[in-house]
Amino acid sequence: MTKKISLTNKILIAMGLGLVIGSLINIFAQEQAIIQDYFVAGIFYVIGTAFINALKMLVVPLVTFSLICGVCGIGDVGVLGRIGVKSFLLYIMTTGIAITLALVVAITIAPGKDFTRQQQTTEFVAKPSPPLTDVFINIIPSNPIEAFAEGNMLQIIFFVILFAIAMLMTGDIGRQLADTAEKLNEVMMQVVTLVMDFAPIGVFCLMAKTFSEQGFALIVPMIGYFSVVILCLLLHAIGTFSLLVSVFAKLNPLTFFKKMRPAHIFAFSTASSNATIPITLQALEKRIGVNNTTAAFTVPFGATINMDGTAIMQGVATVFIANVYQIDLGVTQYITIVGMSILASIGTAGVPGVGLIMLAMVFNQVGLPVEGIGLILGVDRLLDMMRTVVNITGDATVTCIVARGEGTLDDAIFNNPEAGTIPELHLPHKTA
Secondary structure, three states, X not given: OOOOOOHHHHHHHHHHHHHHHHHHHHHHOOOOHHHHHHHHHHHHHHHHXXXXXXXXXXXXXXXXXXXXXXXXXXXXXXXXXXXXXXXXXXXXXXXXXXXXXXXXXXXXXXXXXXXXXXHOOOXXXXXXXXXXXXXXXXXXXXXXXXXXXXXXXXXXXXXXXXXXXXXXXXXXXXXXXXXXXXXXXXXXXXXXXXXXXXXXXXXXXXXXXXXXXXXXXXXXXXXXXXXXHHHHHHHHHHHHHHHHHHXXXXXXXXXXXXXXXXXXXXXXXXXXXXXXXXXXXXXXXXXXXXXXXXXXXXXXXXXXXXXXXXXXXXXXXXXXXXXXXXXXXXXXXXXXXXXXXXXXXXXXXXXXXXXHHHHHHHHHHHOOOHHHHHHOHHHHHHHHHHHHHHHHHHHHHHHHHHHHHHOOXXXXXXXXXXXXXXXXXXXXXXXX
């Protein structure tokens, strides 16, 4: 009897096929109108975008019900505040480590020394970044319905926590609502399973479209910058996170990465931390054993403010552009870059195109030409996919550390290799 291929392996195969087919289209069929119109801009685009929309569709209701269950499960506002402060400080710390690591590696390797500016092909116009004061003011939604409609995570988190605290204060009525929220949360987790059943097709189309448009040719002139960013992402993911997971969460890093693999695949395919929230939550709760009371808060919060991968890109890009334009940066400017990257990760939370906005802020602060960002735009999409994997790994790492400190991590689930594996979905049907 042949062994059935698991859903995770199906997704991996689909990702590989999409990469190969997309690259072949990019090399041999860029001028073929039928392939470009009916496949790249047709089938790949429609199915890929529909799949991302399906993932985004899950985010707001899942975060809402899960967060209500989490707050009501904690039952103590003081404990909730402690989890919030721990998470915030840990996310800031990992971002600081990420940008420092990127600067040290980039200064050592010095990408961009032999780069000629004639290779620049893309214009970049920096969008204005919101003032930090506005970000803090806008955490409180003036219209909660609008916040839910727009998927503004910080505003949703604030309102849902406030609503859940009010539920705790209303006694029996609140408990009834909490029971309903738990049932709705279970249903939403089943919807996640339903959507993931179609994941191989969606992932294939996303990868095929990305590589048919980008290809590997764009990487060649930017190989120095591209390689240093990848090196830093790997060092941070495998080195920093493994150390934090083993020392503070007291978990085996190899098992941790293995159990996070489904979330990593989705993060790489979608290049969106928010779209990956449902899969990250499922991996942490069902496969790693983090209780919903912790994960329901730390994961959406991390997807909003934790930007380790983006911070690494900023550090390498700053050194790269400084070398290209032959501008010497001093120690004070490097310290400014670290501080700005940490502040910008909070200040631009939830803003579309956040990575490039943050980079423009840093460039302005240290006196680098903002138009230099046009140099790295060509390879940014491919790097964004890898940055997102690092971002969600950071979310999971901090969640495990906080859960260990709060005693909400089940080692029996973590050590069970079969825990949380996604079953093949069979819709119920009537029988004679």
